[in-house]
Amino acid sequence: MSVFGTVTVPLGDRAYEVVVGTGLIAAAPEHLRDIFARPRTAVVTDARVAGLHLPALRTGLKAAGIEAAVITVAGGEASKEFATLERVLDELLDARIERTDTICALGGGVVGDLCGFAAAILRRGTGVVQIPTTLLAQVDAAIGGKTGINTRHGKNLVGAFHQPRRVLADISALATLPPRELLAGYAEVVKYGLLGDAALFDWLEANGPKLIAGDAAARSYAVLASARAKAEIVAGDEREAGRRALLNLGHTLGHALEAELGYDGRLLHGEAVAAGIGLAFDLAVRIGACPPEDAARVRRHLRLVGLPAGLPAVAEWDPVRLLHHMGQDKKVRDGTMTFVLPRRIGQAFLSRDVAEADVLGVLEAEAAA
Numbered sequence: 001m002s003v004f005g006t007v008t009v010p011l012g013d014r015a016y017e018v019v020v021g022t023g024l025i026a027a028a029p030e031h032l033r034d035i036f037a038r039p040r041t042a043v044v045t046d047a048r049v050a051g052l053h054l055p056a057l058r059t060g061l062k063a064a065g066i067e068a069a070v071i072t073v074a075g076g077e078a079s080k081e082f083a084t085l086e087r088v089l090d091e092l093l094d095a096r097i098e099r100t101d102t103i104c105a106l107g108g109g110v111v112g113d114l115c116g117f118a119a120a121i122l123r124r125g126t127g128v129v130q131i132p133t134t135l136l137a138q139v140d141a142a143i144g145g146k147t148g149i150n151t152r153h154g155k156n157l158v159g160a161f162h163q164p165r166r167v168l169a170d171i172s173a174l175a176t177l178p179p180r181e182l183l184a185g186y187a188e189v190v191k192y193g194l195l196g197d198a199a200l201f202d203w204l205e206a207n208g209p210k211l212i213a214g215d216a217a218a219r220s221y222a223v224l225a226s227a228r229a230k231a232e233i234v235a236g237d238e239r240e241a242g243r244r245a246l247l248n249l250g251h252t253l254g255h256a257l258e259a260e261l262g263y264d265g266r267l268l269h270g271e272a273v274a275a276g277i278g279l280a281f282d283l284a285v286r287i288g289a290c291p292p293e294d295a296a297r298v299r300r301h302l303r304l305v306g307l308p309a310g311l312p313a314v315a316e317w318d319p320v321r322l323l324h325h326m327g328q329d330k331k332v333r334d335g336t337m338t339f340v341l342p343r344r345i346g347q348a349f350l351s352r353d354v355a356e357a358d359v360l361g362v363l364e365a366e367a368a369a
Contacts, residue, residue, distance in 0.1 A: 029064035069095035077263035102127035108134035109141035116147030120162035135185025139226035184270025198346025250276030256325035278309035319363035
């Protein structure tokens, strides 16, 4: 086991650490012993992750004398729904998980969101530890306490803010990711560079291919940089009353794409975010907020690494329907859509006065391209 670094999310008496390293799944008890109230936990995971990483976690827990109930769900966004949530809650209660216990979420963003929400409402609040196994979850979803499920109206519209007690980001788990899933997570790293850290985006242009190819040092650097960026934003705006909404760069448009496809797997969340980022830059150029050369640079990098930079070629897109989906976004206020838009690479802002005609114009241009 090696620890590359630790980032603290400073939230007073609810502060917690994000530990980044290798071999952390097998060594989990060493990092979690101080937060287990008794030698018992439950692990929520998905079928694929269970085959890859659950044995190491269970062996470590057993060696530490910690009993673990295991709850397995199907992989993919389709598991973020009421029926699966109900089953997870029933199995946690069957396992006699108590309010003072801590549940382990072992998996990607879907498992983290689902397990985190279950923990938030089980016995009116049970502890949770996030053990993210995807790049997307390690740099974004596992940090910050956002939990939730999807409904037919849209993504993450039912949920709760429930901070984890610790996050263990095991870089070695990334070696088991299919290339497409790794790229989906890379989109979230790009997001941090675009919304507030131009130097990080410069670094990604130089080192992104190494990260994608498997360079452990590049991966650890990206995870730590992303964790620091998110920790700083969450500490200042835990419940997304203001600045934290900047973390949704690319998400309003991306969520609309996912909703239109019914979360059927044709488009991974990170792919949708990448597409949304490209469209957000186009929208910012259209309204005169961002230089066209910055938008071109972002699109060039996304395409270079294999991510979409506009409407993905997985469906025939109806711009009017996509606009309807955006109307269900969590950031809508008094019926008005809120967009996170770039002023340039490394600077983003919230805008509530973007004309629907401009949004529709960008979508129609993309659909016709």
